[in-house]
Amino acid sequence: GAVVSQHPSWVICKSGTSVKIECRSLDFQATTMFWYRQFPKQSLMLMATSNEGSKATYEQGVEKDKFLINHASLTLSTLTVTSAHPEDSSFYICSARVLGGRAGDTQYFGPGTRLTVL
Amino acid sequence: GDSVTQMEGPVTLSEEAFLTINCTYTATGYPSLFWYVQYPGEGLQLLLKATKADDKGSNKGFEATYRKETTSFHLEKGSVQVSDSAVYFCALNAGNNRKLIWGLGTSLAVNP
Numbered sequence: 001g002a003v004v005s006q007h008p009s010w011v012i013c014k015s016g017t018s019v020k021i022e023c024r025s026l027d028f029q030a031t032t033m034f035w036y037r038q039f040p041k042q043s044l045m046l047m048a049t050s051n052e053g054s055k056a057t058y059e060q061g062v063e064k065d066k067f068l069i070n071h072a073s074l075t076l077s078t079l080t081v082t083s084a085h086p087e088d089s090s091f092y093i094c095s096a097r098v099l100g101g102r103a104g105d106t107q108y109f110g111p112g113t114r115l116t117v118l
Numbered sequence: 119g120d121s122v123t124q125m126e127g128p129v130t131l132s133e134e135a136f137l138t139i140n141c142t143y144t145a146t147g148y149p150s151l152f153w154y155v156q157y158p159g160e161g162l163q164l165l166l167k168a169t170k171a172d173d174k175g176s177n178k179g180f181e182a183t184y185r186k187e188t189t190s191f192h193l194e195k196g197s198v199q200v201s202d203s204a205v206y207f208c209a210l211n212a213g214n215n216r217k218l219i220w221g222l223g224t225s226l227a228v229n230p
Contacts (some may be wrong), residue, residue, distance in 0.1 A: 006161075034217075043207065043222045044162075093161060095218075106152070107211075107218055111161035 003027055004096050006110035013084055014118055021079045021113045023094030028076035030096035034107065035067070038091040050077045084117040091115075120145040120212045124221035127205075131198055131228050139193040139224045141182075141208035149210040150193040151175075151184050152218070157204045165193075165206070198228045 003026040013019050023033055031052050036044040048069050049057045056069035066088075068080040077096075081088055091114055095107040125140040131207040143151065153175070166175030171186035180195045191208060211230040 043220045046217060049217065095162075106150075106164060106167060108164065109154070109162040 002098060002106075002108040003105045004028040004094065004108050006092075006094055007115050008113060009111060010114040010116075012118065014086060015076055015085050018080055018082045019084055019115060021081075021092055021094075021115075023077045023079070023096070023110050024084075025075045025096040027110075028096070028098055030098065031074060032097040033077040034095045034097070035069060036093040037080050038093060038096070038112070044093065047079075081115065084115070086117045089117045090116055120149070120210065120219045122208050122210055122219050122221040122228050124208050127223075127225040129226045130222060131226070133200055133228055133230050134197045135228075137193070137195040137198045137202075137226070139206055139208075139226070141191045141193065141204075141221060143189050143191065143208075143210050143219075145210055145212045145219075147190075147212055150210040151182070152209045152211075153180070153182055153191070153193050154207040154209060155204045156207065156223075162207070198226075200228045200230050202226060203228045 005024045007022045033050040035047045037047050038044050046059050047062045050069045050071040052071045052074050058064045071077040091112050093112045095109045097107050122143050150169045152161045152167045155165045156162050166177040166182035168175040171184055174183045181189050182193045205223045205225045207223045209218045211218050
């Protein structure tokens with residue numbers, strides 16, 4: 001149980017285009033999903049917290065107009081990188097917090113999406 | 119604020135060696151503590167967790183005990199294998215929104 005999928009697993013795009021990444025909880029409902037960015041050989045950087053049915057909460061320094069997050073249902077959150085540039089190239093990871101039980105106890109992670117902007 | 123400190127890597131061991139990766143934390147309240155593992159080319163996987171003091175999390179031969187008196191959650195394994203080569207992250211969740219606070223990760227390489 002508690003499987004999270006991401007699609008696509010990798011994407012290469014031209015500078016200036018937009019890229020959408022999907023995060024799905026396959027066998028549970030998640031009122032809260034998180035989006036992270038991971039740079040090579042570094043820890044995860046939390047970008048935003050996505051709550052179903054409401055606006056995402058962005059961490060300081062993360063441009064909300066560049067990284068659009070939509071959490072349309074209890075099993076799906078999307079991250080759209082708008083007008084991507086080479087510096088946006090990174091490994092993007094989502095996680096979902098299990099609904100119910102002790103709030104926030106465990107996050108389950110997707111396999112990540114490797115974005116390369118040429 | 120809340121924080122997690124992990125020992126720096128990389129850690130290189132021979133197969134069947136004993137592993138310890140230190141993790142200490144600072145937090146207000148009573149956080150839950152986690153170890154996540156990231157194998158090469160893969161996403162993060164929850165390895166083990168502990169939700170209160172003196173709890174021991176265990177999985178795949180790895181163990182970690184929540185020590186409130188020393189604010190530690192050290193990861194141990196008695197005999198490592200080549201397949202354990204990965205990056206290990208210590209994390210806690212705390213605060214009203216229960217965000218995960220991450221350590222920087224420790225890279226482990228196990229040689230045959």
